[in-house]
Amino acid sequence: MTNTVSVLTTDVMHKALADRGVNDVFVEVFDSLPSTSAYLSAVAQQTKAKSVNSVEARYRAQLCVADWQTNGSGRRGKSWVTDRGNVTFSLLLSLQKPPAELLGLSLVTGICVAESLSAQANLSVQLKWPNDVLVEGKKLCGLLTELVSGANGVTNVVVGVGINYRLPTNIEHSDYEIVSLPMVSEHPPQRSTLISDIGARLIESSTLFEQQGWPAFADRWRQFDYLKGREVRVINAGVEEQATAIGVNDNGALLVEKNAQTTAVYSGEVSVRLA
Numbered sequence: 001m002t003n004t005v006s007v008l009t010t011d012v013m014h015k016a017l018a019d020r021g022v023n024d025v026f027v028e029v030f031d032s033l034p035s036t037s038a039y040l041s042a043v044a045q046q047t048k049a050k051s052v053n054s055v056e057a058r059y060r061a062q063l064c065v066a067d068w069q070t071n072g073s074g075r076r077g078k079s080w081v082t083d084r085g086n087v088t089f090s091l092l093l094s095l096q097k098p099p100a101e102l103l104g105l106s107l108v109t110g111i112c113v114a115e116s117l118s119a120q121a122n123l124s125v126q127l128k129w130p131n132d133v134l135v136e137g138k139k140l141c142g143l144l145t146e147l148v149s150g151a152n153g154v155t156n157v158v159v160g161v162g163i164n165y166r167l168p169t170n171i172e173h174s175d176y177e178i179v180s181l182p183m184v185s186e187h188p189p190q191r192s193t194l195i196s197d198i199g200a201r202l203i204e205s206s207t208l209f210e211q212q213g214w215p216a217f218a219d220r221w222r223q224f225d226y227l228k229g230r231e232v233r234v235i236n237a238g239v240e241e242q243a244t245a246i247g248v249n250d251n252g253a254l255l256v257e258k259n260a261q262t263t264a265v266y267s268g269e270v271s272v273r274l275a
Contacts, residue, residue: 016195022200032069037158037160047151065088087181089195092156095210099155105209110224123185127221140184142162228247
């Protein structure tokens with residue numbers, strides 16, 4: 001098991017994407033950046049003001065990679081703390097659907113990351129709704145998918161992915177132990193390999209979701225679903241209830257059951273923890 005961190009450059013990323021048959025992505029690689037998602041969100045907002053698509057017409061997507069992300073963002077305003085040499089990148093996509101029809105896309109992000117880690121790092125991966133990637137019950141990766149209304153009925157989607165190649169020196173409070181990829185994989189892939197593989201999967205899957213919606217992904221989610229069948233504590237506005245997680249619905253909401261009543265839980269509303 002080694003922890004060799006490869007150098008990331010625009011040329012390296014273009015080649016890695018081309019090896020996967022993806023040649024129409026606009027790529028930017030930064031030595032450091034406060035947040036790759038914030039950077040692409042600003043791009044989306046600027047182009048929205050100009051009433052054009054955020055991703056230029058000749059590109060399918062825009063990829064932003066940072067060797068060191070100094071102020072990454074997570075769910076509910078939390079920060080994603082990283083050190084230099086980790087995997088921190090975001091992808092900007094433009095889809096011809098309103099945000100209300102794309103709510104399940106955040107779970108599709110998790111599916112793509114889980115399938116990539118399974119294939120590239122030979123890992124048994126689990127997805128804790130809505131955006132944590134676990135290996136052996138320990139957190140390896142965090143995800144954040146943001147939907148921004150664009151011009152002409154287009155929704156700009158910013159997908160942020162952070163994977164630990166090195167453990168952060170400062171770890172914020174977490175419900176799970178934090179691990180790095182070299183800790184759990186005998187042969188961790190190069191960062192460019194993993195970024196390009198996840199990126200290619202995200203591009204393909206976002207198009208499929210745009211065309212067919214959540215039903216095309218329901219079975220793929222089930223094989224990674226960490227919470228299904230587990231007792232969970234649902235914390236909403238300071239009120240805590242215990243229920244059983246039973247899966248997700250077509251909008252990407254967590255379904256919980258209590259006293260024979262099924263309730264949909266939305267990620268913007270609550271925190272879900274194991275009981």
